[in-house]
């Protein structure tokens with residue numbers, strides 16, 4: 001029998017192929033080298049300096065649009081993409097966000113719903129990290145209910161003219177291209193908007209207490225004139241943006257477990273060395289109960305992510321199953337981080353340890369890509385057949 005491994009108590013690594021482990025190791029060592037030594041400082045300053053260089057490096061290791069095929073993308077499996085998200089978020093949710101929005105939202109929208117010309121024009125440079133993308137769905141007055149969006153695209157001859165505002169858009173101010181969803185006379189459509197288009201601007205949102213090492217912006221569209229071929233031709237209706245969200249939410253199912261793992265490992269190390277009442281706090285039963293419960297939820301969550309990944313690779317993953325995973329894993333991850341915070345005592349609130357940073361990041365992750373309540377309602381509807389949204 002193989003010995004008990006505290007890092008992998010259920011032996012989940014046995015489910016992985018050598019190529020999966022290679023992807024995981026590559027991303028883990030990139031994050032250890034390029035993010036972990038600096039991220040507390042970025043967080044404190046509320047900035048992500050060198051984001052363009054980081055994007056190019058992420059492109060270099062194949063992490064952008066990782067599970068897409070062709071057009072310079074790595075063509076990795078969904079499980080491999082998930083492992084990459086976990087390793088990136090173990091460093092910081094902001095880095096995983098950069099990758100999610102680039103690959104699972106902006107690139108995915110173009111890959112799935114774009115014309116051949118749009119794919120050829122944008123995807124290779126986005127896969128290489130030379131062009132950063134953003135995805136504008138949320139508006140100031142329409143977050144959970146994007147069906148009510150007010151951004152409107154009207155025809156003027158063969159051109160489109162876009163007016164409106166998007167809010168809380170990751171990568172907005174650094175993006176070279178924005179995928180913007182707008183109401184038209186025929187329903188919701190997606191538009192590929194070069195950010196140097198006259199009338200487009202993306203002021204950065206400051207004063208965030210979460211995802212501080214991530215760029216979040218407003219998008220202002222003030223009479224942005226686009227040619228006829230700027231529209232994504234292959235989808236009309238809300239199923240377009242919601243279909244992209246499935247892919248990004250799937251990455252978060254894995255990513256959240258990365259933040260949880262980082263906090264769990266920090267708590268175990270701390271509990272073994274910090275002494276009170278003459279012995280390590282890890283020797284007290286109350287601390288062990290916390291660690292045991294954290295380990296159970298962490299590894300259950302990773303198993304769930306793996307299961308969903310295999311379903312995605314088999315083309316059998318349902319949106320309701322993605323909601324199941326996002327609801328459980330983000331909710332449990334934040335609980336693990338908060339419990340780790342208690343084990344570290346006062347040190348738990350310091351940026352010298354990663355736990356408070358991860359816990360406050362997860363407050364955003366709990367809200368974006370569908371709030372906890374939205375995913376409960378998606379599942380509630382699937383379980384009862386009754387729609388409780390409105």
Ligand code: TGC
Pocket residue numbers: 096097098100101135137138143144145146147170237238239240242243244245246248319368369370371374378389
């Ligand atoms: P509903 O009537 O249910 O559906 C409208 C149409 O969409 C289809 N659909 C989906 N298609 C694919 N995947 C899904 N998950 C889908 N959910 C629904 C549906 O079949 C229908 O199609 P059709 O052909 O009949 O027209 O729509 P609803 O208005 O009742 O809304 C449903 C609800 C509330 C679940 C949806 O609006 C929702 O998910 N709201 C949450 C919004 C959200 O998640 N926004 C995220 C913005 S992006 C972001 O946060 C990025 S952060 C990234 C980072 O930094 O990492």
Ligand code: FAD
Pocket residue numbers: 101135136137138140141142143144145167168169170171210211216364367368369370371372373374388389390
């Ligand atoms: P609201 O929809 O106003 O919800 C407020 C509360 O009411 C929530 O608890 C919600 O669950 C609850 N609620 C709403 N309706 C119901 C109901 N029917 N029943 C029960 N409860 C309900 N968006 C993008 O488009 N692109 C991005 O790149 C992006 N990046 C983001 C980055 C960050 C850091 C953050 C914080 C957000 C980002 N978002 C992005 C926006 C995000 O998707 C929205 O914040 C999210 O969808 C929720 O919308 P809202 O904030 O308007 O909250």
